[in-house]
Amino acid sequence: MKKNILVTGAPGAGKTTLVKKILGGSEGLHAIGFYTEEIREGGVRKGFSLVATTGARAVLAHEKIKSPFKVGKYGVDVGCFERFLASIPFREKSVDGLVVIDEIGKMECFSKVFTALVAELLASDKRVVATVALKGAGLIESVKKRSDSDVIEVTRENRDSLPGEILDRLRSPNIP
Secondary structure, three states: OOOEEEEEOOOOOOHHHHHHHHHHOOOOOOOEEEEEEEEEEOOEEEEEEEEEOOOOEEEEEEOOOOOOOEEOOEEEOHHHHHHHHHOOOOOOOOOOOEEEEEEEOOOHHHOHHHHHHHHHHHHOOOEEEEEEOOOOOOHHHHHOOOOOEEEEEOOOOOOOOHHHHHHHHHHOOOOO
16 A cells, blocks of 8 residues: 555535545644635635644635635635645644645645645655545646555545545554
8 A cells, every 4th residue: 555645536426525624634644734615605605714733724725815816716825825834734743744735726725835845754764544526737737647555536435435444544553
């Protein structure tokens, strides 16, 4: 089995929900990382926030953010994202468990700090579970081709069984 698990799938397939379930069931795995949540106002998506396992929170993108970095109608606050990443002790030696990243996507890849961190973590001794956009070039495409990573596509059919399967795999002594 490969040490990195990359979860991909169409928007709305359940990637973030899967990550939250993995984090919820990760006791004993010493998980650290973050997931993304939609910011909704009046039932309408207005942006995306970040939530770290440490409790830190930040806004990644919002309709009201003025930025040279845009995905659709959302301005991406790269500086805020990088400060958020710096608050998570990914590189500390004491962090020897599971690293969770949601997601390796177009918004996140505007940050050179993030792209370097992802490359470093995937190549490290740490086990990584990350969601990755279904489509995209650059880092999005390259991480899916890594020989030390398994790519799993989440679908409506398998999204309920995948969290348990991935947690069982992470607890297996056969993973480096």
